Amino acid sequence: MMRSPSKRRHEHRSPQSRSLRSWLVLLVTVVAVPLVVFSGVLLVRTVNVQTETVERLVRDRAHLLAEDVDREVARLVAAAEVLATSESLAAGDFATFYRRAVEVRDRLGTNVVLRDLNSQQIVNSRVPWGTALPVNTGFTADQRAIATRKPQVSGLIMGGVTQAPLLIVVTPVIRDGDVRFLLSLTITQERLQAIVSPDRLPAGWRAGVIDEDGTVIARSHLAEQFVGKRLPTSLWDGMRDPSEGVHRAVNLEGTTAFQAFSRSRSSGWVVATSVPQSLIEEPARGTLLLFAGGGLGLFLIGIGAAVWLGRRLIRPVMRLAEAAKALGVGHPPSADAGGVLEIDAVGKAIRDAAGLIQQREADLATSEARYRAMVQTAADAMVVIDGGGIIQSLNPAAERIFGYRADEAIGRSVRLLMPEPCSSASDADVLTCLFGGDRRGNGVGRDHMGQRKDGSVFPIELAIAEWTSGTQRYFCGIIRDITERKLSEDALRTSKAEADRANVAKSKFLAAASHDLRQPVQAMMLFQSALESKLDGHPASRLLKSLGEAMDGLRMLLDSLLDVSKLDAGLIVPAPVDMPVGPLLERLATEYQPRAAAKGLRLRVLRNGATVRSDPALLERILRNLIENALRYTERGGVLVGCRRQGDHLHIDVIDTGIGIASEKHDEIFEEFFQIGNPERDRNKGLGLGLAVVRRLGRLLGHRIDLRSVPGRGSAFRVELPVVTPQASGSGRPDDVSVLEGHRGLILVIDDEALVRMGLQAMLEGWGYRVLTAGSVEDAVRHVESGEWPTAILADYRLRGGETGLDAISAVCDRLNMPVPATVITGDTAPERLVEVRAGGHALLHKPVAAYELRNAVAEMLSLAD
Numbered sequence: 001m002m003r004s005p006s007k008r009r010h011e012h013r014s015p016q017s018r019s020l021r022s023w024l025v026l027l028v029t030v031v032a033v034p035l036v037v038f039s040g041v042l043l044v045r046t047v048n049v050q051t052e053t054v055e056r057l058v059r060d061r062a063h064l065l066a067e068d069v070d071r072e073v074a075r076l077v078a079a080a081e082v083l084a085t086s087e088s089l090a091a092g093d094f095a096t097f098y099r100r101a102v103e104v105r106d107r108l109g110t111n112v113v114l115r116d117l118n119s120q121q122i123v124n125s126r127v128p129w130g131t132a133l134p135v136n137t138g139f140t141a142d143q144r145a146i147a148t149r150k151p152q153v154s155g156l157i158m159g160g161v162t163q164a165p166l167l168i169v170v171t172p173v174i175r176d177g178d179v180r181f182l183l184s185l186t187i188t189q190e191r192l193q194a195i196v197s198p199d200r201l202p203a204g205w206r207a208g209v210i211d212e213d214g215t216v217i218a219r220s221h222l223a224e225q226f227v228g229k230r231l232p233t234s235l236w237d238g239m240r241d242p243s244e245g246v247h248r249a250v251n252l253e254g255t256t257a258f259q260a261f262s263r264s265r266s267s268g269w270v271v272a273t274s275v276p277q278s279l280i281e282e283p284a285r286g287t288l289l290l291f292a293g294g295g296l297g298l299f300l301i302g303i304g305a306a307v308w309l310g311r312r313l314i315r316p317v318m319r320l321a322e323a324a325k326a327l328g329v330g331h332p333p334s335a336d337a338g339g340v341l342e343i344d345a346v347g348k349a350i351r352d353a354a355g356l357i358q359q360r361e362a363d364l365a366t367s368e369a370r371y372r373a374m375v376q377t378a379a380d381a382m383v384v385i386d387g388g389g390i391i392q393s394l395n396p397a398a399e400r401i402f403g404y405r406a407d408e409a410i411g412r413s414v415r416l417l418m419p420e421p422c423s424s425a426s427d428a429d430v431l432t433c434l435f436g437g438d439r440r441g442n443g444v445g446r447d448h449m450g451q452r453k454d455g456s457v458f459p460i461e462l463a464i465a466e467w468t469s470g471t472q473r474y475f476c477g478i479i480r481d482i483t484e485r486k487l488s489e490d491a492l493r494t495s496k497a498e499a500d501r502a503n504v505a506k507s508k509f510l511a512a513a514s515h516d517l518r519q520p521v522q523a524m525m526l527f528q529s530a531l532e533s534k535l536d537g538h539p540a541s542r543l544l545k546s547l548g549e550a551m552d553g554l555r556m557l558l559d560s561l562l563d564v565s566k567l568d569a570g571l572i573v574p575a576p577v578d579m580p581v582g583p584l585l586e587r588l589a590t591e592y593q594p595r596a597a598a599k600g601l602r603l604r605v606l607r608n609g610a611t612v613r614s615d616p617a618l619l620e621r622i623l624r625n626l627i628e629n630a631l632r633y634t635e636r637g638g639v640l641v642g643c644r645r646q647g648d649h650l651h652i653d654v655i656d657t658g659i660g661i662a663s664e665k666h667d668e669i670f671e672e673f674f675q676i677g678n679p680e681r682d683r684n685k686g687l688g689l690g691l692a693v694v695r696r697l698g699r700l701l702g703h704r705i706d707l708r709s710v711p712g713r714g715s716a717f718r719v720e721l722p723v724v725t726p727q728a729s730g731s732g733r734p735d736d737v738s739v740l741e742g743h744r745g746l747i748l749v750i751d752d753e754a755l756v757r758m759g760l761q762a763m764l765e766g767w768g769y770r771v772l773t774a775g776s777v778e779d780a781v782r783h784v785e786s787g788e789w790p791t792a793i794l795a796d797y798r799l800r801g802g803e804t805g806l807d808a809i810s811a812v813c814d815r816l817n818m819p820v821p822a823t824v825i826t827g828d829t830a831p832e833r834l835v836e837v838r839a840g841g842h843a844l845l846h847k848p849v850a851a852y853e854l855r856n857a858v859a860e861m862l863s864l865a866d
Contacts, residue, residue, distance in 0.1 A: 029303075036295045054280050058205075058273050059246055059260040065207055066262040066271040068195045073169065073266040076185045077151045079104050080171035083112065084183050089173065094123055101125040109191070113184040114173075117146070122181070145170040146179050153187075153267040155211040167192070167217060189227065192218035196271075204279050206251060210270045214240070217269065219252075226252050239270050248277070316347075323350045327357070380480050387473035389414045389430035401460075401481055403453030419451040434464060434477070450479065459486045521848040526759025529851040533766050574615040574701050578724050581650065582607050584620055585641065592627055599631065602638030610643065610650045611726040618697050619721075622705075625694050626654040626717050634658035637714070645723060652719045660711035745791030745862050746770045750780050750808045751825075752800045760794065760854075767855065776800065777808040784815045792861035794854075797826035797833060806840055821861035825849060 083089070083104060088096035094114070101112035105125040114123035119142070121133035141154035151171040166186045173181035196207040198220045208219040208226075214236040216226045230236070231252075238247055244262040251257045251274050259274040323333035333350050375382055381398035385391050391409050399405055402417050409416060415423045415430055422433035434448075450460040461480045466473065524547075532544045589605035596603035612619075623641075630639045637657025644651045698705040698719070709715035747769050749760045757773045764771045772788055774780040776799060783790070793812060795805030809822045824837045827847035837844045845857055 036299070039291065039295070051280055054275060055246060055258060055260070058258060058275055059244075059262075061201070061205075061207070062244070062260040062262040062271055062273045065195060065200075065209075065273065066264050069192070069209060069264045069269060069271055070266045072187065072191060072195065073153055073264065075108065076110060076169045076187060077171065077266065079108055079110075080151060080169055080183050080185050084171050084173045089114075089181075090175070095129060098123050098125070098129045104185075108185075110188070111186040113168075113186075115182045115184065117179065117182065119182075139168070139170065141168065141170040142182055145172045145182060149174060149179065153269075155213050155215060155217070167211075189218060193220075193223055196220040201273070205273060205275055206253075206257070207271070207273045208252075210236075210239070210272065212268045216252075222253070239272065249274075251276075316344075320346055320350070323347060327354050380478050383414065383417070383477045383479065385414045385475050385477070387431075387475075391416070392474070398479065401452075401479065402450065417450055419449050419457045423451065431475070434462070434475070447482070450481075458483050520755075523753065523755040523759045525848045525850070526756065526763050530759065530762035530766055574618055576613050576615050576701070578611055578613055578726065579616050579619075580609065580611050580726065581643065581652070581721075582609055584616065584623070585643075588620070588623060588627060588641070592631065596631055596639065599634075600636070601631065601634055603631075604638065604640045604642075606640070606642040608643035608650070610645060611724050612650055612721040613724050614701055614703065614721055618701055619703075619719075622694050622697050622701075622703070622719060623652065623654070625691065626719075629691060630654055630656035630658065630715070630717075634714075648723055650721045650723050652721065653716055654718075655714065655716040657714040660713055661707070661709040661715055662711050663709075745865065746772065746788065747858065748772045748774065748780060748783065748790035748793045748812065749795075750774045750776075750793065750799070750805055751796040752776065752798070753796070756796065763851065763854065764858070767858075769858070774808070777803050777811050780808045781811050781815055784812055789816060790820060791865050792858060793820055793822035794858070795822060795824055797824050797828055797837070806837070806842075809840070809842065821864040823857050823861060 083097075083100060086097060086100055088094075088100060097114065101114070101123055102125050104110070104112055112123065112125040113121055113136075115121050115136060119136040119138050121136060123129075124131075124133050127133070139154050139157060141152040144152040149172050151169055154168045154170065157166055157168065166188065168184045168186050171183045171185075172179045173183055192209050196209060196218050201207055201220055206219075206221050209217050210231060211217050214231045216229055216231065219226050231239075235249055235251075238245065238249065239261045242261075242263075244260075246258075246260045249257065249259050251259065256277045257274040258277060258280065259272055261270050261272040263270050326333045327350055333347070333354055375395045378395060378397055381401045382393075382395045383391060383398050384393045391412055391414055394402075394404075394406055394409055398409075402409075404416070413430065414434070415425065418430075418433065422430065425433050435446075446462050448460050448462045449457050451457050459482050461482050463478045465476045465478075467476075468474070529548070532541065532548060535541050535544060585605050585607060589603070593603055627639065627641065634656045635658070639657075640653070640655045642653050642655070644653070694717075695705060697703075704718075704720040706718040706720070707715065708718075747764055749757055749764070749771060751757045751760065751773075752775050754775070757775065761771045761773055772783050772790060774783060790812070793809055795808050797805045799805060799808065805824050805826075809820070809824075813819055823843040823845055825845045825847060826833055826837075834844065843857060843860070845853060849857075
């Protein structure tokens with residue numbers, strides 16, 4: 001049996017599916033109902049606020065009217081009190097008092113009556129003077145005035161002369177401490193009616209004044225009907241005692257009203273205002289009816305519009321569904337217009353998507369073909385396995401490397417391509433073997449071993465990429481045979497080992513050559529220094545001076561090489577202290593001023609009082625190298641050494657006006673033997689090692705070295721030092737130990753080279769010291785045993801027969817049974833010499849030693865011996 005299309009459509013609906021009309025109606029309902037509810041709540045709140053506002057206005061109006069009554073009563077009380085104290089009344093001159101009473105009557109519009117305590121009228125301002133006056137009936141207010149001796153206000157009474165309803169203010173007249181008369185001023189009913197006049201009230205409002213007995217004494221509406229009548233008990237009970245209040249009640253006209261009252265403080269009367277409830281509720285009721293009717297109408301209109309719009313949209317939406325079905329089966333979708341811009345846009349997007357899908361399918365086919373071509377022609381092997389380690393595919397390169405055809409390997413475990421122990425691993429551990437236990441390196445190459453079909457094992461580089469398709473994981477391994485690379489690496493390691501051995505041999509050669517070279521250079525320097533002092537003024541002294549300059553150049557080269565060697569070996573350990581920078585700069589200024597003047601340059605050193613943290617000797621070496629470098633490469637102008645503090649650091653700048661350095665050379669000038677503008681290697685322009693030492697010392701001390709330079713204009717080198725707060729300290733040993741050279745002691749010189757011994761002896765004796773010489777440990781001990789005890793020892797490190805200067809120093813100290821200050825002199829630049837001598841607690845000098853260095857070393861030893 002065939003099913004209708006509508007039934008088929010319903011079969012495809014989900015339990016939550018609804019028609020477009022239903023959704024539109026639901027949308028209108030969801031939007032309209034909250035708006036209606038919100039508007040209703042807002043309207044009710046507005047009505048409540050309006051009601052509260054009216055209630056507040058009614059209450060405020062009652063207060064204002066009560067204040068008006070108080071002012072009226074206060075006006076009459078004040079007038080009565082003035083009359084009660086008049087001189088004519090005190091003198092009994094009632095005729096004069098009558099004239100005063102008439103004046104008050106005309107001014108205030110009230111009648112003035114003077115009575116005795118028996119209520120006999122004496123003066124009445126309404127009748128001519130001399131007219132016989134009646135006796136009044138006593139009032140309740142009279143008794144209160146006599147009792148309290150204060151003005152009192154009566155209730156509603158009938159006038160004795162006018163026979164009209166009146167209200168009076170009774171004031172006692174006191175003479176000699178007793179009440180003699182009662183003075184009455186009338187409050188006419190017209191005055192009270194003026195206070196509660198309808199003109200003073202909003203339309204529909206009511207106001208009235210009630211005396212203390214509950215009698216209406218004034219009313220804004222129907223006064224002739226209600227004045228003089230008592231209020232109903234239902235009304236009066238709520239106002240009898242409280243000073244003010246608000247309540248809902250039925251007013252005198254029988255209308256439900258909102259009523260507020262306030263009691264007059266001076267008279268005790270109650271002033272009440274009321275508003276019929278209909279005046280408050282009528283506007284709100286009309287608004288509510290209008291809102292309810294309008295909201296319902298708009299809601300019905302919205303539902304109708306939603307139904308019509310749904311019917312209008314169903315047809316184009318159905319056409320969109322048909323177009324989507326056509327797209328799903330690969331047919332071109334319909335191009336019918338829907339009549340709605342948005343639906344037309346969706347239809348156009350579906351049609352465009354059809355073209356894009358077709359293009360993507362073509363591109364995908366092309367990409368797949370390209371991928372297959374790349375995989376098939378790739379030089380590296382590619383093997384794809386699943387999450388269980390089963391081979392899914394392998395390319396021709398993998399077939400060549402491993403020796404398996406694709407049909408032989410696909411479907412088998414990847415262990416087929418792996419040697420032991422992975423070839424025997426379980427299926428669960430095969431991935432661990434591939435990744436080496438580290439799954440984080442996805443796509444990173446690792447060194448592994450592979451196994452060919454013939455069983456041979458070879459090194460491979462394996463990179464693994466992981467991806468998923470649905471719930472299945474796959475791994476692609478890119479494999480490269482690195483047998484040749486491994487052979488090259490082995491050869492490189494062998495070559496490196498040979499190079500290391502050659503480097504060690506070179507170091508030993510340099511150490512030996514340096515020692516052998518320093519020995520004759522040292523002897524030459526010693527003899528030159530000794531001869532220069534003895535041949536002063538001799539014709540050969542100029543030659544000796546030139547010889548000394550040549551020796552200084554050679555010594556400078558050897559010292560620079562030794563400095564670089566010691567710094568690279570890490571054998572120089574800085575000893576930072578808190579030091580003032582001023583004395584160091586002054587010493588450098590004094591030393592380098594003559595050199596600058598000799599070149600025609602200006603050298604300015606700006607003093608500074610800062611205290612920094614550094615090693616004094618190493619810092620001085622840095623600044624010396626920078627100043628010498630500046631003087632060497634400056635031909636005109638000058639050199640400035642200045643300091644500037646910035647935060648917690650002090651900047652020492654060495655600024656010259658020399659040749660400058662190009663920016664691309666800023667790093668190279670700190671390399672060994674690199675020089676600018678010295679291709680002929682002129683020794684007067686240095687050796688190219690000074691800045692290399694500066695950089696190494698800066699790193700060792702933690703001092704940053706900066707360079708700013710402009711070619712042709714000069715350079716500025718900066719040393720950054722930490723600033724510290726200077727601490728008070730006692731006087732210590734002077735920095736320049738040469739001041740102690742006045743001490744003359746016995747110096748034991750130990751050296752196996754006769755020429756060196758002779759040179760040292762000649763130099764020391766020229767300085768006034770007594771000298772003993774020894775060529776071996778035995779000779780040194782023999783001097784001690786003969787009773788010649790040295791004050792200090794100068795010993796060469798290498799002696800004949802495998803002995804060392806350290807052995808000789810130890811033997812002499814053992815014979816003397818006491819330590820003797822000693823300095824070891826050596827031409828050996830090997831780093832271990834530095835460690836060995838320092839461990840013995842001795843000073844160390846490297847050959848060739850300059851005369852001033854030897855002189856200071858001897859003076860230092862003698863100062864320690866004191």
